[in-house]
Amino acid sequence: MKQKIIFVTIFCFSVNLVGCSGNILARYSTQKSLQEQAEYDMQNGDYTAAQTKLQTILAGDPLNYTAVSMLAACYAAIGGVILVDILIKSAVQSTSGNNSNSNSISLASSVLPTPTPTVFAQMVLAINTMKTIPQTSLTSEMSFQQQMFLDLYLLLQILDLINILRAGGTLTNAQITLLFNTIGNINSVSGSNNNQVSQAVNNITNGINNSPGANQNQQVANYLTPFI
Secondary structure (H helix, E strand, C coil): HHHHHHHHHHHHHHHHHHHHHHHHHHHHHHHHHHHHHHCCCCCCHHHHHHCCCHHHHHCCCCCCCHHHHHHHHHHHCCCCCCCCHHHHCCCCCCCCCHHHHHHHHHHHHHHHHEEEEEEEEHHHHHHHHHCCCCCHCCCCHHHHHHHHHHHHHHHHHEEEEHHHHHHHCCCHHHHHHHHHHHHHHHHCCCCCCCCCCHHHHHHHHHHHCCCCCCCCCHHHHHHHHHHH
């Protein structure tokens, strides 16, 4: 009788374990399927649909850092900053030579959307989303994406400041502070990227730092004056 009870107990435990394993596998399969669907949506330019799927995945598995990086890319793309397209467009342009600063501004204006509050808001979402990934969990692709978003965010700010000056406006302390904070963030994650976007950012930051001025506001204004 005792052996029979033990057998029944083991049998019930095995059934429960199999059922539990089935639920885990089913959940993994669903998430994997959703992630693949999100990738498909992104490849077809439907970033809003991909965003919804990725948010669903992360609600159940917040440590899925691949999904996190994909979500960040969706945020940027919804704002018009599609990284792969920008890299392709910028690859055929030069940011070196005697007119490196002018070339860098031209590159930024040719590959980026017009800076608007919506574009900036989406870029902030993308950057902050990438920040949620621990350094120890960043793959080389994720690190590249993180740096590129910061580089492009800086270039958008530069274009915005040029537009303000062209319209006869003045640069605010808040705008200058944001600009230099972004430069600091870029320096803190700077890798070995040697693409045209990174070169443009290097040219611009060096140009600002080498421009005359009693303060940062004057340095930026003096650097940007030739492009107004």
